[in-house]
Amino acid sequence: MSPTRQDAWSQDEDLLLAEVVLRHIREGGTQLQAFEEVGKQLTRTxxxxxxxxxxxxxxQYKSGIELAKKQRKELKKQPVLNEIETYEEPVKVEAVPSPTGNEQGGTITFTAVIHYLEGLQQKAQASSNNEAERKKSNEKIKELEKKAYYLAAENERLSKNLKAIEEDYRSLIEIMERARKMVVLQDEDRQQKVKFQMDKNGNLERVEK
Structure with missing residues (x-):
């Protein structure tokens, strides 16, 4: 048995933890089940x-959690719809007319049976193809959901960074405004200290107070 890890969490491990928990939320599972699943994969408790x-x-995944909860509600509504959509009517076997045209006492030819079986095979093949397409679509949907969760988390992170930048910008503007006012006050103070007096030759000269 592998020893339980106690080292720091990596970004990939955090991502795996988020994906499993969000999947359990979406599919109606519990977070405890998600923690146990992740623990087995990462050899953590x-x-x-x-x-x-x-x-x-x-x-980091507030938006992803809300999205998973909405999808869980939608999945609860789908079983009834799926049952209606996947309901198949009983196969109707059409009677094959006899060569003589007597439907009651006529015989079914071997060729007619072969044609009928070929038709059933084509229907089964088409159904199998549809099932393969459905699986591909489900895989694509899951991949897009993962991207949506990642983008939602990234959007939250960028929004927080933007708010921090805006606050820093406002603080910088306030500092620049205070510095500008101090310069203006210093200039006014210097101007008030300046006076002029007449020298021996009758010229005005600037004198600092």
């Missing part, structure tokens, strides 16, 4: 995963 999620990772 579920308690350590829970502490990491609540103390750090959860704050």
């Amino acid at each position: 579920s308690a350590a995963c829970g502490f990491r999620w609540n103390s750090f990772v959860r704050k």
Whole structure:
């Protein structure tokens, strides 16, 4: 059994923790199940995963959590729709007319049976193709959801950085404004200290007070 890790969390581990927890939220699972799943993959305790999620990772994925909760509500509505969409009517076997045209006592030819079986095979093939396309679509949707979670977290991070920059900018403007006022006051003070007097030749000269 591998020893339980206690080293620092990496960015990839945080991302894995977020993906698993969001998936469990989306699919109606519990966070404890998510912590246990991540713990097995990272050889960490579920308690350590829970502490990491609540103390750090959860704050980075507020938008992703809201999105996962909305998707969970939508998934709860889908079983009824899926049941309606995937309902298949019983296969109707059409009667094959006999060569003599007598429907009651006529016989079914081997060629007719072959044609019928070929038709069933084509329908089964089409159904299999549709299933493969559906799986591809689901995989694409999951990939796009991961990107959406990442972009939501990145958007929150950039918004916080933008707010910090705006605050720094306002502080800088305030400092520059105070410095400008101090320069103006110093200039006015110097002007008030200046006076002129007449020298022996009758010229005015500037004299500092």
